Amino acid sequence: MFADASNFVLPVDNTFIFIVIICVFFLVLITGMMITFVIKYNSKKNKKAKNIHGSVPLEITWTVIPTILVMVMFYFGWTGYKSMTDAPKDSMAVDVYAQMWSWSYKYANGVESDTLFVPLNKPVKVLLHSRDVDHSFYVPAFRIKKDVIPNRTNTEWFLPTRVGSYDVLCAEYCGLRHSYMYSTVVVLPEDQYNKWIADKQAQDNDAATP
Amino acid sequence: MASETLTLHNNGHEVSYLDYQGKHKGLLGWLLSTDHKRIGILYMIGVLSFFAVGVTLGFLIRLELLTPQGTIVGPQAYNEFFTVHGIIMIFIVVIPVIPAVFGNFFLPIMLGAKDVAFPRINLLTWYLYIIGGVLILLSLVLPGGAADTGWTFYVPYSVRTGTNMIFTLTAVFIIGFSSILTGLNFLTTIHRMRAPGMDWFKMPLFAWSLYATSWIQVIVTPIVGITLLMVIVERVFHVGIFDPTLGGDPLLFQHMFWMYSHPAVYIIIVPAMGVISEIIPVFSQRTIFGYKFIAYSSLGIAVFGSLVWAHHMFATGMSDTAEFVFSLLTFLVAIPSAIKVFNWTATLYKGSIKLEAPMLYALAFIFLFSIGGLTGIIQGALNVDLYLTDTYFIVGHIHYVVFGGTGFGLFAALHYWLPKMFGRMYNKKVAKVAFWIVFIGFNVLYFPFFILGWMGMPRRSYHYLPQFQLYHVIATVGSWILVLGLLIMMVNLLVSLIKGKKITENNIWGGETLEWKVSTPPTVENFEEIPEVFDGPYEYKQNEYASMEEEVK
Amino acid sequence: MEEAKEHSKHAHGYGIYVLVWLALVTLTGLTAAVAGINFGKLSIVVAIIIAVIKSYLVLTEFMHLKTEQRTFKAFIFVALFFIIISLALLFSDYSFYVR
């Protein structure tokens, strides 16, 4: 569930937790004040209200402080995003094809498969192609998501950091069997990956020349 | 607005708008009435009926998600359910509800006018609205099936699907037109028909919120109108606009769609904020804290809210510049909402608080809307949004804002103004019990969505992985509690209209705005003579005045 | 009533209308003639500028905006502001989008 299998897990989780802490603080503050006031100034106890029209210093305070805080949040979000768009030069490119309602993957050497195999600790750049409608390439364990749009080729990269197999989901609604549009990404140690892709290529060649 | 000329007692020759017999009698007297109060009631009947349909569909969706595989229906039916649930709730319920029902009924009264600027256009909007709603209901039963695209109608799926898209799109177009006309009606009313002495900053904050909302309605609704019209044209005439097989760019559709549909969120929430700004001072029996800041923040939301649409598209692969700009603006739009929340909370300070049903709903609004708003901030951060968008997190967020916000604003408004509108009081004890059931059911239903989203559960999914089931079961149980609460609340209100205790006094809650100076229920002409206004809308003259600086000492 | 006073009647002259019409037709001829010349990228700008001048004339003279209330002018500003900002934001995506 909270699998951490890529280089993006830590920055995304940290930004999330940072913002959640600030949000919880403000929620508790507001709710706490609300409850305190409701009890303290209940009409049974406090028969006479006082008119206070407002306070400019207070308004400035609660405008400026949240503004600063959201700017900090924005900074973390933006830098985190920036690191997700610029793929390293030595990334291994894989073409991803989405169609109603399945995924397929094509490697640089022409090998195709239904499951995405990637080597451990090697940056992978996926090029996303749609054959029909909008889809979205979503790997929760990697904290990445990118829409797959016809007439456009979006890209996304990641660095797998843990061996295992993880779910690939479609996150953009695409019709009848949208929710069944699963696939798997399998992270293998590099030698095993090389062996797999060599075997697969040999297999394909055998099948092609009967 | 305690003003001297406002001793407007009825001398018996003025009849209530409910009993008035004009040119047409009986049902026709309602269906052809141009009285803003009767049109408000017509809208209320329409909106609440569609709300019942929407709730039923939502209930069925939750029932279906009890188990990971099919529970009661197949995937096609499920897809239609969530689509129609979304369309009804967004376009037919929450966008019109507060302006069309309470705005129509109370805006002219609050401004000291006898009607809105264009009464006949006002009636026309209701008919357009009903035609649109009926078209959507028709699309459910006609062969072909209801729309199954999600309420966002994303191209190219909406061009390809074989369902009754044309019905649905036409319906939304017509309702949009109705919304524009309501908006221009309110704008003109506010500009031209305020009572003598009521300058802009003596207007009730509800009127301010409607003013900001109406601008958004007039300016951005045409854009979605033309966009959906183009989808219809594409389907019928195969004109190349968005369809990628004809060279179009599906992302342009998303831009054009959200250019309206994001500001629509503010069309939805700002009037509810206006309602809360009315209720909080009345049940605290003191002047509102920071009147001008609340008024300006409504305008601020309207301006900034129109400029943040593409934050729905962070994962679509826009240019980095666009991601930067829209994320920045998204964070900024949080500020005016925060200002409102702080000012409401400060209004409770040194008040004399009565926890009646409307106040309970208003306080719950602040709590739930805060959760909705803060979870929105979480998604404003780009890298986090790439993970959370299109998951249950966003579904939780939208329900906290739209249902926890506007829904609770609506319930608050119903409990606050219904006695005024019909002259009968509901059972206050039952109302409070219903509130707690609704409040608990709401949180049990929607809070697990945040957890599901963080776990990576995509939205609009008929089928899901087994690890998500626990939270789906909790949410479904929550939906049962919520529906129970809603039933108790609605039955209580409906019964009160027939059997409730009659109210004769004008000012049941101790409000200072003009609607509490007219008789209960209001007369046909609202005012015998147009009142003159001298003070701001929340001046409780019997109170001592103080400034914050003194208080802190 | 105050409202009645606000509505002072402006009888608009025939002459000015004909003059405006002449200007509009001349500008139309100009823009059509200029279209033959290739200014490259500038030709869009020239055509749009002429169109803006024409619509300004129609707005102020034919539509009486010149003598109308200040509120109406503010309204126009709101609508134009929204269009321009939205277009700029839309192009913050498209003009920086790398294919």
Added chain:
Amino acid sequence: MTTQEHAVEQVHRDDIRSKMGMWLFLFSELLLFGGLFFMYSVYRFMHQQDFSIASKEMNTFLGTLNTVILLTSSLTMALSIAAIQRGKKALSIFLQIVTILFGLAFMVNKVIEWSHEFAEGNFPGSASLANRPPGQILYFGLYYSMVGLHGLHVLVGMTVIGFMTVFTIRGKITQDNYVKLEAAGLYWHLVDIIWIFLFPLFYLIT
């Protein structure tokens, strides 16, 4: 309505209110076309070459002629209001009818132009259009949508002015109460303004 209520309404006749409603409605119309202009500018930006090629096929003469027709109709509309302000009822009616006739001429021109396009096979869904590059398909898609929607507005405008003519004849629009005619005029001028932009975008810029 009782006579008393009627009297109240008479006192409260607020021409500025009516005009304000009309102006706000015009903004909605403007934004309706604005959405299409947004789409146009994005696609023009993406497919400059194709747009340039496709726009060369337009009949610039007919386009210019139609522009002049519409501008002249705007003049007659404005003059008809000036006439009623001076109490010249017959002149106003004459000018309104002339305006409608100019609108009709505009539409006839459009029909000639479109039937020519259709004869060449450049209509939505046609095989010859579908075989063109994406940018040209989009150009014609936008051309038919925008000009078509504008034509629809011309028809609506003509109908509205027709009603105004009837009102003027029946004496509902008079020297003291001509706000309806003014509102119709505003609508007609907006239709003109939209054409002022459509004309260069589709006919001139190549």
